[in-house]
């Protein structure tokens with residue numbers, strides 16, 4: 629992988645300070661290395677499916693929609709060099725690469741959604757006549773389309789979410805569900821950017837989000853870049869900030885919503901939701917339809933990724949726990965639906981009973 633600082637990855641949105649996490653640049657994927665933020669802004673050039681797999685696994689790119697977009701480009705990188713054969717054998721190759729990329733991380737359903745979409749498109753294209761090279765190009769277009777749609781989807785989520793907020797409100801968020809985690813705008817942070825564009829003031833509290841600090845390194849960074857009023861707090865300060873009356877709403881993203889409205893999101897979201905309920909504060913979950921998994925009945929069936937103990941014992945290089953201590957490091961937790969006030973999608977706002985409301989979104 630090589631490093632560059634390509635200005636092609638800038639856009640005009642205040643969201644993320646103009647940085648785009650993942651984009652197609654001429655003949656390769658250009659990916660912002662989120663592990664280095666906020667200190668260093670570096671882009672990696674990815675040219676193989678294996679590099680995309682590794683980038684998803686090691687959190688170079690993270691956040692459910694951004695993972696899906698990356699994987700879609702990864703499929704194209706995996707098949708573009710395949711020589712000979714016909715359209716049907718290329719479609720078989722797509723399935724093989726997609727199944728491989730699906731092993732990179734288990735929880736965010738957007739990964740599987742995007743890979744299924746690439747497989748489906750390959751199946752359609754295989755049924756058509758024409759050059760294999762044209763089919764490859766059409767698969768690249770599909771990946772670009774997934775990215776373009778995500779931008780519009782996030783903007784719509786922001787529009788719906790903004791109807792729940794009023795000027796001067798205090799809003800707490802956990803992890804990073806911002807522009808860096810999506811094509812643009814983010815999900816939970818989208819209303820903050822739209823509010824900013826319209827001169828409406830929100831006071832955002834960003835949990836730092838142990839152990840990988842997505843809240844401190846990414847959310848605080850991108851909101852600050854955009855000029856949004858953001859205050860960083862440690863995760864264990866959320867209750868205190870709520871008890872002071874400074875928070876009128878919690879809004880978070882999610883990696884997977886089960887059919888009954890249970891929500892998997894970054895570890896610590898469940899604690900925030902319980903605290904919010906104790907203080908009578910609504911908890912909003914913002915996500916695209918691609919994060920809703922009607923095939924997973926409840927949160928109990930959502931696979932929860934467990935990550936390496938080093939993230940806790942020596943995160944960012946410094947040892948902060950004794951060698952050999954037992955460690956439990958789940959990357960996500962499940963917030964039961966009774967703690968979720970509403971789920972905000974591009975198609976509108978869904979409230980309990982979720983089973984019915986979520987199903988209707990897909991009709």
Ligand SMILES: CSC[C@@H](O)[C@@H](O)C(=O)COP(=O)(O)O
Nearest residue numbers: 690691692803805809881882894
């Ligand atoms: C719009 S992103 C929603 C979620 O993916 C986000 O809140 C989250 O938990 C990300 O976890 P991460 O481990 O950083 O990929």
